[in-house]
Amino acid sequence: MAKGFFSIARHTCTGFLLFCIGSALSADPQQGIAMYGDPALPQDFVSLPYANPDAPKGGRIVMGEVGSFDSINPHILKGTVPWQLASLGYESLMGRSWDEPFTLYGLLAESIEVGPNREWAEFTLRPEAAFSDGSPVTIEDVMWSYTTLGTKGHPRYAGTWSMVKTMEQTGPRSVRFTFNVEDRELALIIGMRPILKKAQWEGRDFAASGIDMIPIGTSPYVIDSFEAGRYVSLKRNPDYWGRDLPFMAGQANLDEIRMEFYGDSQVMFEAFKAGQLNSLRENNAEKWDRQYNFPAVERGDVVKSVIPHQRPSGMTGFVMNTRRDVFKDWRVRDAMIHAFNFEFINETMTGGRQPRITSYFSNSVLGMDAGPATGRVAELLAPYSDQLLPGAMEGYSLPVGDGSLRNRANLHKAMDLMEQAGWRIEQGRMVSGDGRPFAFNILLPQGMTEEQSVIDLYIRALERMGITPTVTTIDPAQFQERTNQYDFDMTYYRRGLSLSPGNEQKLYWGAQGVTEPGSRNLMGMNSPAAEGLIDVLLNARDRDDFVAATKALDRVLTTGRYVIPIYQWNVSRIAHVKELKFPDRLPIYGDWSGWHPDVWWYED
Known part of the structure; x- marks a missing residue:
């Protein structure tokens, strides 16, 4: 414009x-x-x-991040x-x-x-x-x-x-x-x-711009110092203009917010145990139960806080890029989901402690209901019935394995789906009608040790189908650039969703993102049904119509079979030193941007 x-x-x-x-x-x-x-x-x-x-001012929070950074300007693509x-x-x-x-x-x-x-x-x-x-x-x-x-x-x-x-x-x-x-x-x-x-x-x-200049803003915090790829420290501005606003009362309590960057999650965990960090989110429930018993926890110097929330699960897993020929056919994507032995992987990785994401808006009132679409949801889907994939109207749920390593029933179904899509086994390899091997690459950023372990387990199942994908691990900056340009077949994917989805849904799932670089539409979906339903939820005049449109959109997204879902985090687990406090009254979004560390304080 x-x-x-x-x-x-x-x-x-x-x-x-x-x-x-x-x-x-x-x-x-x-x-x-x-x-x-x-x-x-x-x-x-x-x-x-x-x-x-009435929260006191002072103290500091030191948080850990896996990865690196080469820019301090969050407003540009570069x-x-x-x-x-x-x-x-x-x-x-x-x-x-x-x-x-x-x-x-x-x-x-x-x-x-x-x-x-x-x-x-x-x-x-x-x-x-x-x-x-x-x-x-x-x-x-x-x-x-x-x-x-x-x-x-x-x-x-x-x-x-x-x-x-x-x-x-x-x-x-x-x-x-x-x-x-x-x-x-x-x-x-x-x-x-x-x-x-x-x-x-x-x-x-x-x-x-990148790291040559710190953009000037109006917030309570300014960047005090940083070293690209290592750390960034923000200090509270004592002359902050809005310190007396009711909206800011009880916010921006800490004198310093510091982020330290590490090569992988285990190194970061060891840094926390050694006292180099004083707050750490833990996404693995088994690790939370079994490894957070080190001396500082037993002495009470480190507190384990579990934070519930009412927001949607969002989607976390491994996304398939439909811009690539290998994943254009929904039956192939469905086969990849069936081959993913979630029950066995969940038991191996978390001791079975974390539930699976069942849809993009699961864990909330906006999530699709079980069984056939009814009422207003069915009415909203009806104009697109000839475009919808199986399950959108009649009901859909993710395949459930028997918990064993072999996962026989689901692998058999995966093989049937691949055959329907034109692939067959020849001399132990999955090939097309003209003998071309079924091959794809999985792109991961360095430091994602847990996700790498999940992929290793997944590859073992794929090998039993005559499929051996390659895995490429690159530094976070390269990973960001390649995903911005959609240069991948399959990659790790995480998309948080709110209780009020709106215009950002077009950025996530809109057709413009099929070719426009830098969108959140990593799967490359081009769905008139999704775009039409987003328009309905954006212009809904009452909450009932809004909820129905979101439930219908959830059906379109989930039955598109674009992502292999893994765990959902229906609670947040934050370990922190006992001096870091937060209010007893939790927001409905729980541990979300704008809560940690915004309303936390340090109390000696």
């Missing part, structure tokens, strides 16, 4: 007259906005319900960035409460106003809003940030930007976005873009 496409209304009498006329037809400015209904918190709320406004920087280092016009499915409250903006049908959204900046260098945040900074992110930033910003018809200044501290599509979520999404300082980027190529 060209910059010249956007108009900036000048501070003239005509502009303010138009603004006043428009305001008369809209809702009054509000402190917050919810996707459905009204925000849960009153106008005079003291803090977010899961934050402790480079690998510590994932926490996007949320810890920057703020947006509105901030999200993780105790509601999708509700925003004013952060840099003191209010939001929307049109009768949310066809536009207008934000008014707080007069005290400032960057970490003390300079004020202006409407010019806001408009530059949206234009730059939408045209030069990471592709995740482009989708929303393409749905903005105009962006105009409507007052000394106000900006209005008018949308070119009917999409009620856009009024919320548009308020969640990071705001950067325009002056810092004059004469610089925004898309080419």
Whole structure:
């Protein structure tokens, strides 16, 4: 979208007259906005319900990450960035409460106003809003940030930007976005873009930046020091502009947030045991039960906290790239799922302690129901009945093995599916009709020792089918580049999903991602049914229709057989020193971005 496409209304009498006329037809400015209904918190709320406004300030948290990084700019496609920087280092016009499915409250903006049908959204900046260098945040900074992110930033910003018809200044501290599509979520999404300082980027190529410059934001934390690939340290800004906001009460309590990077998970675990880290998430339930009994735990110096949540399982497993001929046929993908001996792998890796993901939205009210589609879900799927894969309408569940190493029944079914797809066994090898071997590569980033072990077990089963895939392990930066370009056959995949799926679903599953690099559509799915259902959930006027559309979408995604699902994490397991505390009141999203370490504190 060209910059010249956007108009900036000048501070003239005509502009303010138009603004006043428009305001008369809209809702009054509000402190917050919810996707459905009204925000849960009153106008005079003291803090977010899961934050402790009396939490002391001070101390530090040191967390571990497996992998590396070669950039500290989380807003562009180039480079690998510590994932926490996007949320810890920057703020947006509105901030999200993780105790509601999708509700925003004013952060840099003191209010939001929307049109009768949310066809536009207008934000008014707080007069005290400032960057970490003390300079004020202006409407010019806001408009530059949206234009730059939408045209030069990471592709995740482009989708929303393409749905903005105009962006105009409507007052000394106000900006209005008018949308070119009917999409009620856009009024919320548009308020969640990071705001950067325009002056810092004059004469610089925004898309080419990496570690040569630290982008200036407005958040409570600034990058104090870092060493590419080794660590990054953020320090709390004592002059943070928003420290007295109710939304920030009980947040940003720690003086330092530090991320240390390690070559693999076992080395990271040993570093935690040695006291080099003071907080560590553990994804393996068996390891949690059997290996977290070292002296610091027994003395009570390290605490094991289990954090429940109500959010969807999302999808974790091994994704098949349908852009490659080897995985275009759904029957081949189904065969790969049948060959994956989950029950045996789960017993081997976790002692059978972790349940399997059963669908993309499992573990939540948005997950597809067992059995045939009924009611509104069936109505929404009906227009696409000739495109849907088996199971979408009549019901689908993942194959279940007998728990043994041989997994005979499922391997027999896998062989039948491969035969239906035109493959056969010849001299012990799976080949096509013209004798071409069935071959594919599994791409993994270095350091994923547990995932590598899972793949080793999987390959043993595939070998019994006459299939021997190759495994390529590369450094995280190369892995990021290759997955951005969809240069893989099969790879590790993890996609978190919220209780309020919206426009990001197009980035995850939309047809544009089949060819556009940098999307989250790693499987390369091109499904009119998925896109149509996403449109329905985006424009649902009530929660019942929204839930039905999501359940229908879950059926399309799951029966697409794009991913071999592994475990779900229906709780989070965090080991931490006893001095690190968090409130007893947990948000419905549990351990999610915006909770750890945002509302934690250090107490001697």
